[in-house]
Amino acid sequence: MNAGRPTPLWPGRPRPLPGETFSSWFSRTAWSNGLTPNELYGVAANGAQIHSRDLDRLAERPLLIRLSAATGISADILADAMVTRWAGHLYDTEERHIRLPWLPSVGTERTRPSFGQQFCPLCLGEDAAPYFRLGWRLYFVTACRRHRVYLSDRCPSCDEPIQPLKTIRTRIDLECHRCGSSLMAAPAAPAEDFFTQARLLSATGQDEIDLPGYGPIQQPLFFELVLRLLRLVAGGSFARPLRAELAESADELSQLAAIPIRADPYQFEPRQRHLLIALAARMLDDWPHRFHATCEAAGVSRWQLERTSRSPMTLLKKDHRGEKQQPNIAMISPN
Ligand SMILES: [Zn+2]
Ligand SMILES: [Zn+2]
Known part of the structure; x- marks a missing residue:
């Protein structure tokens, strides 16, 4: 921007749509000005290339201010359309080079x-x-x-x-x-049982989550706990017996049999994930008693669990109720 001279508004200035991501709005803004998103990025970021940058995570404040000046849309509204709005809620880290929990690139x-x-x-x-x-x-x-x-x-x-x-x-x-x-x-297969999704979405809006049987814990800790439980049913040697123990019907058991065992929980399609996350969340009930009972019934001993670096038990071993907790960086780095 030139000092003292206002930035001219661009001809195309679409308003962000309800719940729209920053990058989706950026793309619409580009096309409405007859440019590709890469070309618009060059204009807004002094000739820089966008490459495969995840702008919903990595767009920096100076870019937002430049875009705001050229479109009349507040930089705060644009920032609120980025995944970083969940910083301090879903995750605590400021690291730019690691995978954010629950927010793959x-x-x-x-x-x-x-x-x-x-x-x-x-x-x-x-x-x-x-x-x-x-x-x-x-x-x-x-x-x-x-x-x-x-x-x-x-x-x-x-x-x-x-x-x-x-x-x-x-x-x-x-x-x-x-x-x-x-x-x-794209295929649109019918989905049912929105309970777990609704529970986790609701947790994004609470400072502390009440873990039934345990008490309140901080948001990032809660989401890390669910992620660790997901890892247990997603991959590793405990996944098959835990899945069998947590399945609530023969139909669910046969669906689970078709879901591969994968160490990286971020490689499952939505339909597979839907069921695996529901399974993981079942172990939260009456924490940690249901979890212990499930492990015991599946033949997974506490000793075996303690040996895994991402054990849900070690995460809550100390009393973290209401206490700010730094996430385990190793846990959320890409595999
Ligand atoms: Zn294609
Ligand atoms: Zn829809």
């Missing part, structure tokens, strides 16, 4: 595909201008409550992870940047 993480931007194809189909919602970035959000279908997290034709800043935008559609398929053509 978009596109790639190191060299592996990362499916951090999900979407509901039916919501996109209803939008006058299709856009990505911030809530779809949360890894424990696996289904659309409005349409009661599982979310998608990749191109329906070529399985490419969704990258909002590369997605091709037409007037009424969003298309895969790699193969051109419409994201609205």
Whole structure:
């Protein structure tokens, strides 16, 4: 910006839509000015390249202020559309180079595909201008409550992870940047049982979470605990017996048998994750008694659990009720 001279407003200045991510708004702003998101980034960031940067996490204040000056939209509104709005709630770390718990990156993480931007194809189909919602970035959000279908997290034709800043935008559609398929053509399989998703979403809005049977614990600690429980049913040698013990019906058991065992809990599709997270959350009941009973019935001893660096037991071993707790960095770094 030139001192004393106001930045001219850009011709295209779309307002952020309800619940829209920063990068989705940035992309719409670019296209409404006849530019690609990469070209607009060059204009707004003094010629810098956007590469595969996850702007919903990494856009810095000077960029937001520059965009605010050129669009008339407050920098605070733009910041609130980023995943960093959950800092101090879902996570405590300021580290820029580690994976945030429950908020995997978009596109790639190191060299592996990362499916951090999900979407509901039916919501996109209803939008006058299709856009990505911030809530779809949360890894424990696996289904659309409005349409009661599982979310998608990749191109329906070529399985490419969704990258909002590369997605091709037409007037009424969003298309895969790699193969051109419409994201609205993604399958929308019926989903049921929204209990766990609603429970975790509600926890994002509370300073302390009441753990039944235990008492209140700080938000980031609660989300770390659920993540550790998810890891136990997702991968490792305890996953199969724990899944069998936690399944509540023969149908659930057969669905679980089809879900692979994976050490990286961030590689499950929404439908698989939906069930695994529900299983993990069941162990929170009457903490830690249900957890201990489940482990015992599954043949997993306390001694074995204590030996795993990410044991839920070691996390709450001290009395952390109401106490600020730093997360275990090793736990949330990419695998
Ligand atoms: Zn929907
Ligand atoms: Zn594709």
